[in-house]
Amino acid sequence: APAASPYDYIVVGSGPGGGPLAANLARAGYSTLLIEAGGDEGDNPTYADIPNFNEAANDELTRWDFWVKHSDDPARDLKFEHTTWDTGDGTFYVGLEPPEGAKLLGIQYPRASVLGGCAMHNAGVCSLPADDDWNIIVNKTGDTSWSAANMRKYFKIIEKNDYLPAGNPAHGYDGWLSTSVADASWAKNNSLPATKILKKMAELTGQDPENVANLVNSDILGEYENADEITSFYNMATHASKEGKRSSPNNYIRATLADPAKYPLTVKLHTLVTRVLFDNSTTPRAIGVEVMEGESLYKADPKHVDGTKGPISQILANREVIISGGTFNSPQILKLSGIGPAAELTKFNIPVIKDLPGVGERLGDNYEGSLLALGQSPVESGLITLLFRTPSAPTKKRNIYTWCGAFSFEGFWPGFPTNYGPKQYECALVHMAPKSQAGSVRLLSADPQDVPEINFRFFEHEGDKDLHELVEAANILREAWQAAGEPVLPFDELHPCPKGTNCTDASQAEYFKLQAYSHHATSTCAIGGDDDPMAVLDSKFRVRGVQGLRVVDASAFPVVPGAFPSCPTMMLSAKASEDIIADARKA
Numbered sequence: 001a002p003a004a005s006p007y008d009y010i011v012v013g014s015g016p017g018g019g020p021l022a023a024n025l026a027r028a029g030y031s032t033l034l035i036e037a038g039g040d041e042g043d044n045p046t047y048a049d050i051p052n053f054n055e056a057a058n059d060e061l062t063r064w065d066f067w068v069k070h071s072d073d074p075a076r077d078l079k080f081e082h083t084t085w086d087t088g089d090g091t092f093y094v095g096l097e098p099p100e101g102a103k104l105l106g107i108q109y110p111r112a113s114v115l116g117g118c119a120m121h122n123a124g125v126c127s128l129p130a131d132d133d134w135n136i137i138v139n140k141t142g143d144t145s146w147s148a149a150n151m152r153k154y155f156k157i158i159e160k161n162d163y164l165p166a167g168n169p170a171h172g173y174d175g176w177l178s179t180s181v182a183d184a185s186w187a188k189n190n191s192l193p194a195t196k197i198l199k200k201m202a203e204l205t206g207q208d209p210e211n212v213a214n215l216v217n218s219d220i221l222g223e224y225e226n227a228d229e230i231t232s233f234y235n236m237a238t239h240a241s242k243e244g245k246r247s248s249p250n251n252y253i254r255a256t257l258a259d260p261a262k263y264p265l266t267v268k269l270h271t272l273v274t275r276v277l278f279d280n281s282t283t284p285r286a287i288g289v290e291v292m293e294g295e296s297l298y299k300a301d302p303k304h305v306d307g308t309k310g311p312i313s314q315i316l317a318n319r320e321v322i323i324s325g326g327t328f329n330s331p332q333i334l335k336l337s338g339i340g341p342a343a344e345l346t347k348f349n350i351p352v353i354k355d356l357p358g359v360g361e362r363l364g365d366n367y368e369g370s371l372l373a374l375g376q377s378p379v380e381s382g383l384i385t386l387l388f389r390t391p392s393a394p395t396k397k398r399n400i401y402t403w404c405g406a407f408s409f410e411g412f413w414p415g416f417p418t419n420y421g422p423k424q425y426e427c428a429l430v431h432m433a434p435k436s437q438a439g440s441v442r443l444l445s446a447d448p449q450d451v452p453e454i455n456f457r458f459f460e461h462e463g464d465k466d467l468h469e470l471v472e473a474a475n476i477l478r479e480a481w482q483a484a485g486e487p488v489l490p491f492d493e494l495h496p497c498p499k500g501t502n503c504t505d506a507s508q509a510e511y512f513k514l515q516a517y518s519h520h521a522t523s524t525c526a527i528g529g530d531d532d533p534m535a536v537l538d539s540k541f542r543v544r545g546v547q548g549l550r551v552v553d554a555s556a557f558p559v560v561p562g563a564f565p566s567c568p569t570m571m572l573s574a575k576a577s578e579d580i581i582a583d584a585r586k587a
C-alpha cells in the first residue's frame with residue numbers, strides 16, 4: 001500500500017467548482033491540496049475591481065485561448081465575423097478576409113487560468129438557474145436533495161448579501177460571496193429616452209408601464225413561486241461588493257489560507273495536472289494525480305513557448321481526488337486518465353480504465369447575440385435587465401435574459417469589445433435552455449499540454465425554433481426602442497438588421513445562426529441516472545465505474561443552468577462539499 005499522503009483530498013482547479021470546495025474541505029478539518037495551473041492575481045486591480053472585466057478577460061497574464069468550432073461545417077464557421085487567424089508575426093487577424101498565409105485559429109473562447117478560475121475575469125453577473133434546471137436532476141437521478149427548493153439553502157450558505165436589509169428569508173448574509181446590484185433610480189426620470197424604452201418594453205411584455213421604477217428594482221436573486229414563468233424587469237446582480245470589488249472563490253481560498261493553524265489547506269499554483277492515478281482494484285480507485293510544474297505549460301496559454309515542459313511528479317491523496325478543471329479541461333483530464341469513450345482513448349493509446357461514452361459529450365451553451373445600434377445622440381441611462389418569454393417558446397417558461405444599455409458586447413475575439421462611441425446602444429440577448437446540446441470536447445492527442453477539439457454544434461437539434469425565439473426577442477426589443485423619442489431616434493442599427501438592408505425574420509435568423517456566440521459552456525461530465533449510458537456522474541458527483549473520484553464544476557450540470565453559470569456552479573460546489581464531508585464522516 002502506498003505511504004499515507006499528507007493530503008486527504010486533492011482538488012484540481014480553483015474556479016467556482018473547485019475553489020470553494022477545497023476551502024470547505026479544509027474548513028471541515030480535512031487536509032486538502034488545491035492544484036491550480038494558473039497563478040494568483042487576487043491583488044491585481046485588473047481582476048479585483050469588477051469594472052475592469054473586459055481588460056481581465058483579454059489579459060495575457062491569465063488567458064487561456066480555446067479556438068472553438070460552432071458547427072461541423074467549416075464554410076459556415078468561416079462566416080463568423082470574429083473568426084481569428086494567426087498572421088505568423090505574433091499578431092492576430094480578426095475578420096472575414098485574412099491576409100495571405102495567415103493560419104486559421106477559429107472562434108476565440110476565453111477562459112481564465114488563475115486562482116478563482118473564470119470567476120476572476122468574468123463580468124460577475126450572478127443569476128440563478130430556472131427551478132426546472134435543478135429539478136431535472138431529481139427527475140434523472142431520484143435524488144431529491146437537488147430540488148430547487150433545497151438548492152436555495154446552498155445559495156444562502158455562500159451569499160453575503162450587500163443590497164437588501166438583513167433578514168430576507170431568500171438570502172444569506174454570512175457567506176463568502178458578496179452580491180450587489182446597481183442603482184436603478186434613473187428609471188424614475190420619465191423624460192429619459194431609456195425610461196421611454198423601458199415603459200414600451202413593459203407594455204410589450206405584459207408589465208405595467210406606470211410601475212417600471214419599482215419593477216427595475218425587483219430582486220433577481222429572490223425566491224418566487226413559479227419563478228420560471230415570470231416575465232419581469234429586475235435589477236441585475238453581480239458577485240461583487242457594493243463598492244465594486246470582485247467577489248470570487250479567490251477571496252474565499254485566501255481567507256482560508258490566512259488561518260493555517262485552523263484550516264489545513266495547501267495551494268499549489270502554476271501546476272498542471274496531467275492525469276489521475278489509479279490503483280489496480282477490480283473497481284479502480286483514484287489514489288492521486290500526476291502533475292507537471294511550471295508556468296504557461298498548457299498550449300491554450302498565449303505565453304506558452306513551444307517545447308516547454310516542466311518536472312513531472314506524483315502526489316497521492318488518502319481519501320479522494322476531485323476534478324474541477326472546468327467544462328473543457330475536466331473531460332480532457334478524465335480522458336487522459338483512461339476514463340471516457342473507449343474508442344477515442346484507444347486511438348491515442350491511452351489504457352482504458354473505464355469506458356464512459358458521455359465524457360466530453362453533451363456540451364451545451366446558451367445562444368447569445370445582440371441588437372446593436374447607434375442613436376442620433378447618446379442614450380443616457382442605467383442598465384435595463386429583463387427576463388421574458390417570447391411568443392413561440394415551447395412552454396410557459398421564460399426563455400430570454402436581456403440587458404440593455406449604452407455598451408457594445410458582440411462576443412469574444414482578441415481585443416474585444418468594439419467601442420462604437422457614446423451613441424452605441426445595445427440589448428444583449430441570452431437565449432436560455434438551448435434545445436440542442438450536441439457539442440463535444442474530444443482529444444486531439446494524448447499530450448496533456450495539448451488543447452482538445454471543442455465543437456459546440458450550435459443549433460444542431462431544433463435550431464430553427466431557437467433561432468425563431470431569438471428573432472422574436474430582437475423584434476420585441478427593436479419595437480420598444482422606437483419609443484426613445486427625440487433626440488435619439490432614429491437608431492441606425494448595426495445588427496441583426498443593418499441600416500439600409502432588407503430586414504426579414506429569415507435574414508435575422510440567418511444572422512443569429514452565423515454570428516451567435518457563447519460563454520457559459522457546461523455539461524461535458526454530466527450527472528445522470530443509472531439507466532443513462534451517457535451519464536458520467538451519479539447525483540453525488542461520483543465518476544461512474546471507479547472509486548474515489550468526483551467531478552465538481554460546471555461540466556456536471558446535465559443542462560445549462562439558467563442564463564449565467566457562475567453562481568449556480570458555486571451553489572453546486574457548496575452542495576458537493578456537504579455531500580463529500582457527509583461521506584467522510586460516515587466512513
Ligand SMILES: Cc1cc2nc3c(=O)[nH]c(=O)nc-3n(C[C@H](O)[C@H](O)[C@H](O)COP(=O)(O)OP(=O)(O)OC[C@H]3O[C@@H](n4cnc5c(N)ncnc54)[C@H](O)[C@@H]3O)c2cc1C
Pocket residue numbers: 012013014015016017018035036037038057109110111112113114115116117118119121122123124125126127271272273274324325326327329330333519520521552553554555564565566567569
Ligand atoms: C469572458 C467570460 C465572461 C463570463 N461572464 C460570466 C458572468 O458574468 N456570469 C456568470 O455567471 N458566468 C460568466 N462566465 C462563465 C463562468 O465564469 C464559468 O461558467 C465558471 O467560472 C465555471 O466554473 P468552473 O469551476 O466550472 O471552471 P473555471 O472557472 O474554468 O475554473 C477551472 C480552473 O481549473 C484550472 N485548471 C484547468 N485544467 C487544469 C489542470 N489540468 N491542472 C490544474 N488546473 C487546471 C484552470 O486554470 C481554472 O482556474 C464567463 C466566462 C467567460 C469566459
